[in-house]
Each structure stands twice: as structure tokens, then as C-alpha cells.
Amino acid sequence: EVQLVESGGGLVQPGGSLRLSCEASGFTIRRYWMHWVRQAPGKGLVWVSRSNSDGSSTTYADSVKGRFTMSRDNAKNTLYLQMSSLRAEDTAVYYCVRDDMRAFDIWGQGTMITVSS
Amino acid sequence: QTVVTQEPSLSVSPGGTVTLTCGLRSGSVSTNYYPSWYQQTPGQTPRTLIYNTNTRSSGVPDRFSGSILGDKAALTITGAQADDESGYYCVLYLGSGISVFGGGTKLTVL
Numbered sequence: 001e002v003q004l005v006e007s008g009g010g011l012v013q014p015g016g017s018l019r020l021s022c023e024a025s026g027f028t029i030r031r032y033w034m035h036w037v038r039q040a041p042g043k044g045l046v047w048v049s050r051s052n053s054d055g056s057s058t059t060y061a062d063s064v065k066g067r068f069t070m071s072r073d074n075a076k077n078t079l080y081l082q083m084s085s086l087r088a089e090d091t092a093v094y095y096c097v098r099d100d101m102r103a104f105d106i107w108g109q110g111t112m113i114t115v116s117s
Numbered sequence: 118q119t120v121v122t123q124e125p126s127l128s129v130s131p132g133g134t135v136t137l138t139c140g141l142r143s144g145s146v147s148t149n150y151y152p153s154w155y156q157q158t159p160g161q162t163p164r165t166l167i168y169n170t171n172t173r174s175s176g177v178p179d180r181f182s183g184s185i186l187g188d189k190a191a192l193t194i195t196g197a198q199a200d201d202e203s204g205y206y207c208v209l210y211l212g213s214g215i216s217v218f219g220g221g222t223k224l225t226v227l
Contacts, residue, residue: 037218044206044218044221045157045206046218050214052214059214059215062118095162095163100168101151101168102151102153102168102169103168103169104163105165105174107162107163110162
């Protein structure tokens, strides 16, 4: 079965750091662009970042640029999102998403990040 | 910063037809933006409906169709059903690895 499973969410204080992981199964991530997308409680979906297939290029939304770092370990079939200098407005469910020719075709179940003191 | 626009809310009668649109605050949407559409009910993971402007994802009923209408991407639901009541999001690929979601449309079937 093709699936993505995120982990690493939780409660963190403002200014803190957290690393999310996303383990893929049923396919190999080295063939795909991968994204992180987030959704604040009661709000819409927001694109956060993208990694190309070999991890040589990553891009970020302006709201997280300089604070978040996306990476991948193709050998482990796992994606990561290192988040630092966290703010209250980063509170959201974070989804790991596969990109198949610009279709966000496989979504993880999401992991919740709460930034609060 | 590029803003992708969607109607905040729309309503449709059961069996009716409704068109949701996805535009740019500045500029026109074309197939070059690879517009795609996602359905999300509260508490659920988004479901892919349409990608690459007008290609239906596997298992999506043919009452959902995608197109370019004028200067916007469009999602048309023909013969709306009660379980189409949901949130709908479009995504545009801006190039250079950057994608942007629209703000979403809450569709009511009544």
C-alpha cells in the first residue's frame, strides 16, 4: 500500500525547534518531488516547502524561509522538516505530500504542531 | 507575494451544477500553472480530484471536471450530491518549485 506516515509533532515553546519525519512505503521517494503542507486549526491549506527528487533543490514559502529546512534520506525513504524559531502562527497540522507531475497525489495523515508557552 | 483567489463559499442545489474558480490576484491562470483541485471534509485528509487542469484522479466521479474558463482555472460539479458538501482547494504551480494554495471554497449542497 502506498502511504506516507508523519511523526514528530507535539507541543513546543515559542522560539523552540522540532523535527518532523515522514516515512514513505509502497513507493520510493527518490522518483518524486515531495512537499510539506500545513493547515492551522479551522483554516485553509498552505504550501510550506518542496524538495526535488534527489534533494538537491528545496524551496520554501516566504513565511518559513530561513527558519525551516526540508531534507530527505532517499536510502531510508524518509522526508524531514527541521523547524526552528517556532512561532504561534506555525501551529498547524503538517502534511507530507507526494507530487506526481504537479499533482499532490498522496497525502499523509498529518502531524499536529502546537507552539505555545 | 502571489495570491491565489477562490470564492469563500458557494451553494448548489442537489442535482445542480456549480463552478468553482481559481484565479490570480495579478494575472491569468493557464495550463502552465498545472492547476489542481482537492476536496477536504472536516477532520479528513485532502483528496485529489483534478490535476494538470483537467485530469481526474483515479476513482473520482466524472461529475467533477476541470478546465480553464477565461483567466481562471475552474472546477465544475455537475449533478451535485449531498456528499459533495465539502471544502475545495486549488493549487497553482508558479514554477521554480513553488506552489500556492487558494484560500478554499466551502461548498454547501442545499
